Amino acid sequence: MKYLKPMNLKAQALKSASGDGAKREVVAMQTVAGCASTMDPGWEVDAFGGIAALCQPMEADLYGCSDPCWWPAQVPDVMNSYPDWDMDKANAGADWRQLNNVFPKR
Amino acid sequence: MSGKMGLFVSGVMLFVLSAVLTPVSANDSTKDFKGKALVNDYCAACHEQTDKGLTRISDVRKTPEGWDMTIFRMEHLHGLAVDSDDRFAIIKYLSAENGLSPKESAPFRYVLEQRAHFVDVAPNDDLDALCGRCHTNARYGLQRRTAEDWLKHMHFHVGQYPSLEYQARARDRFWWQEVTSKTYKELAELYPFQTADWDQWKAAAYKSPVGLWRVTGHRPGQGGYEGIMTVSRHGDFFKAKYDLNDMGQKGESITGNSKSVVYTGYEWRGSGILNGTETREVYALSEDGNHMTGRWHDAIHYDIGGEFQAVRLDGAEAQVLAKSSDYIRQGETKKISLHGTGLTGKASADKGLGLSIIHQNSNSITLQITAARNIAPGSYRVTVGQAETAIVVYDKIDMVKIMPEWTIARLGGGNIPPVSAQFEATAYMKGKDGDIKIGIMPALWQIQPFNADAEQMKDVDFAGHIDQFGRFLPAAAGPNPDRKYSTNNAGNLIIIARIKDGDHQVSGKAQLIVTVQRWNLPPIR
Numbered sequence: 075m076k077y078l079k080p081m082n083l084k085a086q087a088l089k090s091a092s093g094d095g096a097k098r099e100v101v102a103m104q105t106v107a108g109c110a111s112t113m114d115p116g117w118e119v120d121a122f123g124g125i126a127a128l129c130q131p132m133e134a135d136l137y138g139c140s141d142p143c144w145w146p147a148q149v150p151d152v153m154n155s156y157p158d159w160d161m162d163k164a165n166a167g168a169d170w171r172q173l174n175n176v177f178p179k180r
Numbered sequence: 181m182s183g184k185m186g187l188f189v190s191g192v193m194l195f196v197l198s199a200v201l202t203p204v205s206a207n208d209s210t211k212d213f214k215g216k217a218l219v220n221d222y223c224a225a226c227h228e229q230t231d232k233g234l235t236r237i238s239d240v241r242k243t244p245e246g247w248d249m250t251i252f253r254m255e256h257l258h259g260l261a262v263d264s265d266d267r268f269a270i271i272k273y274l275s276a277e278n279g280l281s282p283k284e285s286a287p288f289r290y291v292l293e294q295r296a297h298f299v300d301v302a303p304n305d306d307l308d309a310l311c312g313r314c315h316t317n318a319r320y321g322l323q324r325r326t327a328e329d330w331l332k333h334m335h336f337h338v339g340q341y342p343s344l345e346y347q348a349r350a351r352d353r354f355w356w357q358e359v360t361s362k363t364y365k366e367l368a369e370l371y372p373f374q375t376a377d378w379d380q381w382k383a384a385a386y387k388s389p390v391g392l393w394r395v396t397g398h399r400p401g402q403g404g405y406e407g408i409m410t411v412s413r414h415g416d417f418f419k420a421k422y423d424l425n426d427m428g429q430k431g432e433s434i435t436g437n438s439k440s441v442v443y444t445g446y447e448w449r450g451s452g453i454l455n456g457t458e459t460r461e462v463y464a465l466s467e468d469g470n471h472m473t474g475r476w477h478d479a480i481h482y483d484i485g486g487e488f489q490a491v492r493l494d495g496a497e498a499q500v501l502a503k504s505s506d507y508i509r510q511g512e513t514k515k516i517s518l519h520g521t522g523l524t525g526k527a528s529a530d531k532g533l534g535l536s537i538i539h540q541n542s543n544s545i546t547l548q549i550t551a552a553r554n555i556a557p558g559s560y561r562v563t564v565g566q567a568e569t570a571i572v573v574y575d576k577i578d579m580v581k582i583m584p585e586w587t588i589a590r591l592g593g594g595n596i597p598p599v600s601a602q603f604e605a606t607a608y609m610k611g612k613d614g615d616i617k618i619g620i621m622p623a624l625w626q627i628q629p630f631n632a633d634a635e636q637m638k639d640v641d642f643a644g645h646i647d648q649f650g651r652f653l654p655a656a657a658g659p660n661p662d663r664k665y666s667t668n669n670a671g672n673l674i675i676i677a678r679i680k681d682g683d684h685q686v687s688g689k690a691q692l693i694v695t696v697q698r699w700n701l702p703p704i705r
Contacts, residue, residue: 106299106588112316118588118695123377125693130667131659132696143343147705148698154340155257159699168658171594177252177702178443180460 215273386470525565580688643671
């Protein structure tokens with residue numbers, strides 16, 4: 075985090091953990107195949123190798139991920155690639171069962 | 181050989197091949213593809229013809245799955261309309277003309293084989309930050325591009341996914357400056373378009389998979405299996421018939437068949453049925469055409485499947501490919517079957533192991549093995565003619581390791597199936613020169629919270645359960661009103677396996693993250 079300054083508690087925790095070696099730096103280099111290591115937080119696993127810092131329930135902010143193309147490898151981006159993915163499913167908390175995988179099943 | 185004459189000749193060859201099971205490593209001379217004309221028909225409207233070929237397409241090499249994903253992108257984003265027969269022919273042609281050699285795809289087969297629990301390692305920190313934070317490292321490792329095309333790949337990403345530069349691990353570096361001055365060159369060196377290996381493979385005659393194959397494999401959580409696969413040719417496809425048996429106590433027969441395509445001369449992709457379950461097969465034919473290895477999996481639940489290895493029966497040497505058990509305890513008498521090829525010779529063992537033959541044919545031998553009470557723990561040779569294997573004799577279990585040591589499971593529901601996590605417990609004993617692996621053993625399975633957060637959120641109560649075979653089945657997806665913050669049924673768990681050893685138990689631990697589903701499920705992630 076050469077050019078960034080932590081502004082809140084979570085960011086401070088991340089910086090401290092990185093400094094004292096508690097953050098699993100290897101998580102970034104070694105991840106279960108297909109897991110996003112974009113730590114803001116991660117989609118599958120948080121920066122500490124757990125789940126406590128993930129957005130949960132993720133449905134509360136799911137369209138906050140798909141609209142601005144956040145984790146596009148995991149969540150279809152509505153900005154450019156799949157504009158109709160969430161059409162007629164305005165409430166992710168209630169409509170998540172209707173959301174589809176975007177790559178056709180072979 | 182090209183054009184109509186080529187098609188005619190290869191048609192004759194196909195007929196001959198399908199009529200008779202061919203001998204060892206018969207060459208498959210059907211390298212002409214109708215896909216060449218189709219690529220021109222479908223792609224040339226946008227991709228300009230140059231002296232090298234069509235722009236972009238002729239600068240890239242990919243796996244069959246990679247080309248399938250490219251065609252999907254052209255359909256989805258650029259309005260390409262292609263029917264399934266033409267799609268198949270185009271993928272087959274592009275995989276042959278601009279594919280990957282067996283050596284090039286070898287390090288990344290885990291992603292093609294849909295191994296949900298493989299831990300992926302980036303070549304270096306820069307590439308991990310650039311590509312690995314969204315994709316597997318196989319995603320780019322399974323592509324070959326010219327330097328110019330790797331640079332265009334960078335431009336494509338920032339155009340198609342513009343907010344990627346705001347995401348973490350991109351913000352703390354001048355990433356665009358780096359990728360457009362340095363990284364694309366690095367990728368072109370690591371994964372170059374032009375290689376002697378590919379030139380050689382492209383020019384080589386393909387080997388036919390037609391024939392009889394000796395199959396052995398392992399279904400995690402269920403044990404080994406063995407049997408025969410019979411492959412015949414039917415037009416552009418191959419058909420496989422499976423006559424297999426579970427090596428476990430039940431010894432159930434596993435039968436079925438599949439229809440497959442062999443891309444690039446070695447990439448076997450099949451769809452089939454095994455004991456009533458729809459399956460997909462991802463195997464690689466060896467360069468000499470006499471071995472096949474890979475994985476098959478449930479068509480819907482890619483996390484459930486089996487390791488697969490096959491040896492061409494005709495001409496195979498005497499060898500042991502699999503055993504019903506790898507170990508025996510001091511003083512124990514145990515029935516162990518060895519499975520392989522050419523197992524007709526005399527059976528013998530190192531001093532200390534007593535043998536009697538219960539059953540023997542060329543593919544299998546079942547032995548009653550007795551380990552003497554005073555035999556020293558360690559590895560003991562068992563031979564059947566020229567074939568050799570080893571059985572471990574142990575006195576006590578010192579340690580248990582769980583594989584995988586760390587992995588994830590995914591919640592499922594709605595249109596997205598869950599992804600389970602299968603664990604196996606392996607017993608070890610201490611030896612003079614380090615730990616000696618005894619083998620996979622049945623265990624008692626349990627889950628515990630990984631840390632204080634998991635305990636506070638009662639992850640154990642909500643995230644799912646583990647069955648008696650070590651398979652963790654995640655709970656349902658969606659917000660759970662019974663949890664604090666209505667959070668998902670995610671969890672951070674310790675997996676514990678306890679193996680009984682006489683009157684006490686030895687345990688091992690692993691970590692499991694139960695996490696949320698994903699909605700983007702291409703074959704290469």
